[in-house]
Amino acid sequence: MEQSQGFRASDLIQTILAVLVLGTVSLRVVECKVHSSVPDALHYRAINCRKHSALLTDFGAVGDGKTLNTKAFKAAIDSLSKYASEGGAQLIVPPGKWLTGSFNLTSSHFTLFLHKDAVILASQDEAEWPLVPALPSYGRGRDGNGDGRFSSLIFGTNLTDIIITGNNGTIDGQGQYWWDKFHQGQFNVTRPYMIEIQYSNKIQISNLTLINSPSWFVHPTYSSDVLIHGLTILAPIDSPNTDGIDPDSCTNTRIEDCFVVSGDDCIAVKSGWDQYGIKFGMPTKHLIIRRLTCISPDSATIALGSEMSGGIQDVRAEDITAINTQSGIRIKTAIGRGAYVKDIYVRRMTLTTMKWVFWMSGSYNQHPDPNFDPKAFPEIKGINYRDIVATNVTGAARLEGIAQDHFTGICISNVTISLSKTPKELQWNCTNIAGVTSNVTPEPCHLLPKKEKVDCAFPEDRLPIEDVHLKTCSTMKTA
C-alpha cells in the first residue's frame, strides 16, 4: 500500500517543496514568468520537458475536421527533428478537429501535446495509411491472410524519450469504417492500431482520451521504460479487436489510472505468436498495472496472451475494478506457443457482473499458419491472485490446463465471490492444473486444496519504472 501510493505521495511532497521554495526564495521571478508567458500556457507532467515548441498551425494545418493535415503533421515533425540533440521539441495540437492519415514520430526527445479541445481525427481513406510489414514476432498480420498491415495512426520506431500527452485532448480513430469492412471479410491486410511505438525506450503516453480505434489502441512493442497513465479509452462494446493497451515484448512498463470501455480485452499482455514469437524471443516482463477500470462484457479485464511466445514474466496488477466484463484475469495459450507465463501477481480486484472471475485457456488454438511446433508447450506457473471481491458472477473459475503440460503453482487467497441469479452448476471447472487456495468462497475444486492462512505472494521490491520522476513542463513557447 505504501508502494502503490508512492507516486501520489511523491507528487504531493514535490508540490509542497515547490511551493515552499518558490514562496520563500523567488516570488519576483515567478511574477516575471507569469507576465511573460503566453496567456494560454498549459502545464503538464512528463518524464522530460522540451526546450523548443511549435504549433501545428505553424505548418499550415487547418482544424476544420475536413482538411487533410497529414502533410502538416509530417512537416511539423520533420522541422522539429533538428532539435532532438538541442533540448528536444514539442508539437502542440491546438483546439480544433485535425483530420490526418497515419504519421510517424521520427526523432527522439519529442513530445506531441494535445490541448483539451484538440481532436486528432483519423482519416478513413486507406491511401492515407501506408502498408508496413508484419511484426517479426507475429510472422503475419492479425487480420486476414495477407502479410502486411496498415501503419498505425501514430507510429514511431527506434526512438528514445518520446511523449504523447495532453490535458485530456482526444484522438478519434473513426473506427466504424474499418470495423464494417472487417466484419464483411474485406481485408487481406491487418487494420491499423491507434498508437504503436516499437524498438524504443523512455515512452510516456498519458492524459488523453482515445476513442474508436480501428483495432488495438495503444501498442508499445520491443520497448522498455514505458509509462502509460490517465488514459480514457472508449470504443463500442461490440467493436472488433479494440484492445485498450497491449504491452508486447516490453520490459519495465507502468500502466496507471486508465479507464477502458471496449470490445476486446482492456489490457492484453503479449509477446509474439507461435514459431515467430519463439524465434524473436523477447518477453514482456516487469509490468505494473494499477488502478485500472474496465468495462468489456465479452472480454477480459486483463488478458495474458494469447500471443505469449516470447514469454510473460513478473506482472504486478493491483486495485483493479471491472464493472461488466467476461472475466477478471484470463490466461490464453495453446500448444505451439512455447515460452511461459510465470510470476504473475494480482491483488485487490473489485469485480461486478462477469462470466468467470478466473479463466485459463490452454486450447486457444489460433495459429499464424500450420507450421507451428506441436511440441512447443507453454509453461504456466506461479500465478498468484488475492484479496478479491466479485459479485453477480456466473462461474468462479474455469481453469483449463493442457493434458501433457499442467499449469502449476496457482495460488488463490482471500477471495469472496457472490453468484448471479443463474449461476453455473459447476463453479470451479478445473482440468490439468495444480495449486492451493485459502479463504476462498465458493468452495474451490479439489485440484486447488484448501490451506490455512496462506496469503498468496505479491512482491515487496520496487521496479525501476516506479522511481521514474515526472517534471512539470509548460507548453509556452521559448523566445
Ligand SMILES: *[C@@H]1O[C@H](CO)[C@@H](O)[C@H](O)[C@H]1NC(C)=O
Ligand atoms: C513510417 O515509417 C515506416 C518505416 O518505419 C514507413 O514504412 C512508413 O511509410 C512511414 N509512414 C509515413 C506516413 O511516412
Ligand SMILES: *[C@@H]1O[C@H](CO)[C@@H](O)[C@H](O)[C@H]1NC(C)=O
Ligand atoms: C531499429 O532497431 C532494431 C533493433 O535494434 C534494428 O533491428 C532495426 O534495424 C532498427 N531500425 C531502424 C530503422 O533503425
Ligand SMILES: *[C@@H]1O[C@H](CO)[C@@H](O)[C@H](O)[C@H]1NC(C)=O
Ligand atoms: C477526459 O475526458 C473523458 C471524456 O470526455 C472524461 O470521461 C474523463 O473524465 C476526462 N478525464 C479527466 C482526467 O478529466
Ligand SMILES: *[C@@H]1O[C@H](CO)[C@@H](O)[C@H](O)[C@H]1NC(C)=O
Ligand atoms: C487484397 O485485396 C485487394 C482488393 O480487396 C486486392 O486487389 C489485392 O490483390 C489483395 N492482395 C492479396 C495479397 O491478396
Ligand SMILES: *[C@@H]1O[C@H](CO)[C@@H](O)[C@H](O)[C@H]1NC(C)=O
Ligand atoms: C494527468 O494525469 C494525472 C494522473 O491521471 C493527473 O494527476 C494529472 O493532474 C493530469 N494532468 C496533467 C496536466 O498532467
Ligand SMILES: *[C@@H]1O[C@H](CO)[C@@H](O)[C@H](O)[C@H]1NC(C)=O
Ligand atoms: C447481473 O448479471 C446479469 C448477467 O449475468 C445482468 O443481466 C444483470 O443486470 C446483473 N445485475 C446487476 C445487479 O448488476
Ligand SMILES: *[C@@H]1O[C@H](CO)[C@@H](O)[C@H](O)[C@H]1NC(C)=O
Ligand atoms: C481480503 O480482501 C479484502 C478485499 O480486497 C480486503 O479488504 C481485506 O483486507 C483482505 N483480508 C486480508 C486478511 O488480507
Ligand SMILES: *[C@@H]1O[C@H](CO)[C@@H](O)[C@H](O)[C@H]1NC(C)=O
Ligand atoms: C469444463 O471445462 C471444459 C474445458 O476446460 C469443458 O470442455 C467442459 O464442458 C466444462 N464443463 C462444464 C460442466 O462446464
